[in-house]
Amino acid sequence: MQGPFKREDRTYYLSDERMAAFRALTPAQRLAWVEQVAAFLRKAAIARQNQLKD
Numbered sequence: 001m002q003g004p005f006k007r008e009d010r011t012y013y014l015s016d017e018r019m020a021a022f023r024a025l026t027p028a029q030r031l032a033w034v035e036q037v038a039a040f041l042r043k044a045a046i047a048r049q050n051q052l053k054d
Contacts (some may be wrong), residue, residue: 025033 022030022033
C-alpha cells in the first residue's frame with residue numbers, strides 16, 4: 001500500500017464548456033454546488049476511513 005496522497009499532487013482538468021456552465025450559475029447556485037461537493041467529499045473520506053479499518 002502506498003503512503004498518503006499528497007494534496008499538492010492533485011490535478012483537475014476542466015473543459016471550457018464546463019467552466020462556462022459554472023460561470024453561468026448564480027451565486028446561490030454556485031454556493032449550493034460547493035456545499036454538495038463538500039458533502040460528497042466528507043462522505044468519501046468517511047468511507048475511505050472505514051475501508052482502511054477493515
